[in-house]
Amino acid sequence: MEDLIRYAPDLALGFLENIKLSIVGAITSLILGTVLVAMRVSPTPVLRAAGTIYVNVVRNTPLTLVLAFSALGLSDQLGLVFSSVPSVNSFWIVAMGLSAYTAAFVCEALRSGINTVPLGQAEAARAIGLTFMQSLRMIILPQAFRAVIAPLGSVMIAMIKNTTVAVAGGYAFDSANKMKEAFDQVGASIPIFLGIVVAFMCVTLPIGYFTGWLAKRLAVVR
Amino acid sequence: MTENGDATPLVQLENVNKHFGALHVLKNINLTVSRGEVLVVIGPSGGGKSTLCRAINRLETIDDGKIIFDGQVLPAEGKALARLRSEVGMVFQSFNLFAHKTIRENVTLGPTKVRGVAKDAAGKRAMELLERVGIAAQADKYPAQLSGGQQQRVAIARALAMDPKMILFDEPTSALDPEMVQEVLDVMVGLARDGMTMMVVTHEMGFARRAAHRVVFMADGQIVEENTPDEFFTNAQTDRARDFLSKILTH
Numbered sequence: 001m002e003d004l005i006r007y008a009p010d011l012a013l014g015f016l017e018n019i020k021l022s023i024v025g026a027i028t029s030l031i032l033g034t035v036l037v038a039m040r041v042s043p044t045p046v047l048r049a050a051g052t053i054y055v056n057v058v059r060n061t062p063l064t065l066v067l068a069f070s071a072l073g074l075s076d077q078l079g080l081v082f083s084s085v086p087s088v089n090s091f092w093i094v095a096m097g098l099s100a101y102t103a104a105f106v107c108e109a110l111r112s113g114i115n116t117v118p119l120g121q122a123e124a125a126r127a128i129g130l131t132f133m134q135s136l137r138m139i140i141l142p143q144a145f146r147a148v149i150a151p152l153g154s155v156m157i158a159m160i161k162n163t164t165v166a167v168a169g170g171y172a173f174d175s176a177n178k179m180k181e182a183f184d185q186v187g188a189s190i191p192i193f194l195g196i197v198v199a200f201m202c203v204t205l206p207i208g209y210f211t212g213w214l215a216k217r218l219a220v221v222r
Numbered sequence: 223m224t225e226n227g228d229a230t231p232l233v234q235l236e237n238v239n240k241h242f243g244a245l246h247v248l249k250n251i252n253l254t255v256s257r258g259e260v261l262v263v264i265g266p267s268g269g270g271k272s273t274l275c276r277a278i279n280r281l282e283t284i285d286d287g288k289i290i291f292d293g294q295v296l297p298a299e300g301k302a303l304a305r306l307r308s309e310v311g312m313v314f315q316s317f318n319l320f321a322h323k324t325i326r327e328n329v330t331l332g333p334t335k336v337r338g339v340a341k342d343a344a345g346k347r348a349m350e351l352l353e354r355v356g357i358a359a360q361a362d363k364y365p366a367q368l369s370g371g372q373q374q375r376v377a378i379a380r381a382l383a384m385d386p387k388m389i390l391f392d393e394p395t396s397a398l399d400p401e402m403v404q405e406v407l408d409v410m411v412g413l414a415r416d417g418m419t420m421m422v423v424t425h426e427m428g429f430a431r432r433a434a435h436r437v438v439f440m441a442d443g444q445i446v447e448e449n450t451p452d453e454f455f456t457n458a459q460t461d462r463a464r465d466f467l468s469k470i471l472t473h
């Protein structure tokens with residue numbers, strides 16, 4: 001227990017990094033996932049194919065490899081630099097890798113949501129003269145989102161937990177890595193371990209309940 | 223029929239063909255709809271009536287032939303097609319009101335987003351139209367809170383809000399409980415009286431007799447017969463039509 005107390009401030013700072021990664025990851029992956037699903041249902045074959053390939057490749061690659069690729073491939077080889085400060089740069093590398101990965105799951109959740117929207121909705125939208133993008137934005141996606149709020153909550157919970165492999169992308173300041181560092185010093189400590197688990201549950205459990213509640217509240221009645 | 227003095231037909235179909243895979247659903251269709259005309263399309267299920275309707279606003283593409291609307295060949299895609307569709311109203315069998323929007327929003331969406339009409343003006347017009355179809359009191363409800371007959375009347379208001387040159391009705395009363403059929407037909411008869419150009423797929427003989435100028439009988443992808451409503455219902459020329467009429471008359 002004293003191990004936990006001794007390392008608590010450091011672990012808390014690490015956990016804060018998990019939260020920061022989660023916030024950036026949630027926003028970016030929701031946006032990117034929406035763009036991907038728009039590509040996947042678009043009438044343009046090239047866009048559809050690109051979206052499908054992206055989702056299938058990224059979704060089936062282990063996250064640690066996606067992050068390693070972001071760091072080694074994109075940052076080191078292709079020179080994608082977010083900041084001249086190495087720690088800030090690797091934060092963004094990991095945040096983007098995580099978003100790119102999570103976006104594939106967001107896309108697939110949204111696509112199953114689109115499948116719940118009756119074809120007649122899109123036909124009525126086209127019949128009053130809305131363009132494809134307008135009908136997607138105003139009619140289809142709003143209904144699709146509401147249909148998959150709970151699954152999106154699960155995707156977000158998985159994403160939050162996935163921030164703990166940030167070190168695979170070269171970012172060594174999150175709580176999981178701090179935990180490993182502490183264990184290297186004092187040996188495995190169950191209180192430290194449980195402390196981190198509880199911290200994550202304090203974030204993820206409410207998200208699960210909240211999205212479940214929101215899903216019921218916003219359900220589209222047909 | 224051409225009170226506005228423009229004698230060119232509003233819709234012209236020339237040798238239109240359409241297949242679904244091996245199925246030939248529109249066989250060399252030639253048809254014109256004049257401005258202000260109310261055309262009823264009748265015929266057995268699977269005969270291609272819906273496909274014909276949907277081809278006119280290009281919800282279905284055609285394989286060959288020509289469809290001319292208001293003097294122009296139907297645009298194939300993009301902004302021009304969206305503009306054409308905004309000029310052709312469509313009322314579906316299953317209403318298809320936007321489920322996540324209120325009744326008022328269903329009616330204002332097209333004018334504001336497609337035509338760029340200001341919100342206030344569109345809202346005011348929507349209330350007038352909802353008044354006209356008798357649903358004004360429900361403006362802030364959602365579609366699922368309305369009966370089928372009410373939803374279909376809203377769908378008509380939504381089409382009217384675009385000031386269309388024509389409205390297509392694809393079996394607008396077929397999904398309704400019997401007691402709600404009349405309220406929708408009454409609205410449609412009103413539109414016909416006001417001179418709206420209408421193409422109506424329906425088996426409602428009462429409506430055809432009260433409002434239609436012409437009846438087209440369609441079966442197996444072909445226009446088999448066309449005539450005035452009275453002539454058609456009392457004195458059909460083809461066996462096919464007589465056979466069909468004997469079936470719907472026994473109901």
Ligand SMILES: Nc1ncnc2c1ncn2[C@@H]1O[C@H](COP(=O)(O)OP(=O)(O)O)[C@@H](O)[C@H]1O
Pocket residue numbers: 242245247265266267268269270271272273274
């Ligand atoms: N999207 C489609 N794909 C394949 N076949 C279709 C499709 N839509 C309609 N059909 C077929 O085309 C024929 C004509 O259909 P339709 O135009 O709906 O007839 P109607 O409205 O007169 O009942 C039917 O045999 C129907 O099964």
Ligand SMILES: [Mg+2]
Pocket residue numbers: 271272273392393
């Ligand atoms: Mg039909």
